[in-house]
Amino acid sequence: MEIKLISGDITTLKVDAIVNAANSSLMGGGGVDGAIHRKGGSEILEACIKIRNKQGGCDTGQAVITTAGLLPAQYVIHTVGPVWQDGNHQEAKLLRSCYLESLRLAEAHSLKTVAFPNISTGVYRFPKPKAAEIAIQAVQEYARMYQTKIEEVTFVCFDQENFDLYNHLI
Ligand code: AR6
Numbered sequence: 001m002e003i004k005l006i007s008g009d010i011t012t013l014k015v016d017a018i019v020n021a022a023n024s025s026l027m028g029g030g031g032v033d034g035a036i037h038r039k040g041g042s043e044i045l046e047a048c049i050k051i052r053n054k055q056g057g058c059d060t061g062q063a064v065i066t067t068a069g070l071l072p073a074q075y076v077i078h079t080v081g082p083v084w085q086d087g088n089h090q091e092a093k094l095l096r097s098c099y100l101e102s103l104r105l106a107e108a109h110s111l112k113t114v115a116f117p118n119i120s121t122g123v124y125r126f127p128k129p130k131a132a133e134i135a136i137q138a139v140q141e142y143a144r145m146y147q148t149k150i151e152e153v154t155f156v157c158f159d160q161e162n163f164d165l166y167n168h169l170i
Helices: 031-040 042-055 091-108 128-145 160-169
Strands: 002-007 017-022 063-067 075-080 113-116 152-157
Touching: 002 128, 002 160, 017 031, 031 042, 042 063, 063 091, 075 091, 091 113, 091 128, 128 152, 128 160, 152 160
Parallel strands: 002 152, 017 075, 017 113, 113 152
Antiparallel strands: 063 075
């Protein structure tokens, strides 16, 4: 599995799945979630409503998958990152789980190319250096632990600070 790093807007990527930093309601919001719903159109929200009606949203650290609507990607994997409190509320474990569960879901759908934003590092205020470490470690460990058929994982950094951190670590 190849790990790539780019800076830019995740909604422009033509990959099998882009990951969304959603909230547990799955009803959209700001940041990358807002951009995905805005550009992907109503089909994504309709799919989220169906999931909500079936299982009542998505827990922190878990992931669900929908169509990508009008986006160039094929699917959106919605995962819910932890809100940073003080580091003593399982934030690290839950953030790691977001990456692992998203990859498991991609694998279950036989997807080959997946792109991640920097989950929880915006509105949810997770410290960026720690979040970058967790994200990269989780993806690398996933590739080592499982006989994955996922070919490519791209980290998409929207802000320069995250790009510099990832660039240093990868
Ligand atoms: N492409 C890639 N990354 C982006 C984009 C984009 N178009 N836009 C922002 N980012 P955030 P969170 C980066 O706040 O912290 C929403 O309201 C941004 O620079 O989107 O997990 C949800 O509904 C940051 O590094 O997500 C939830 O309520 C990263 O995406 C809540 O925010 C994550 O920032 C989730 O908060």
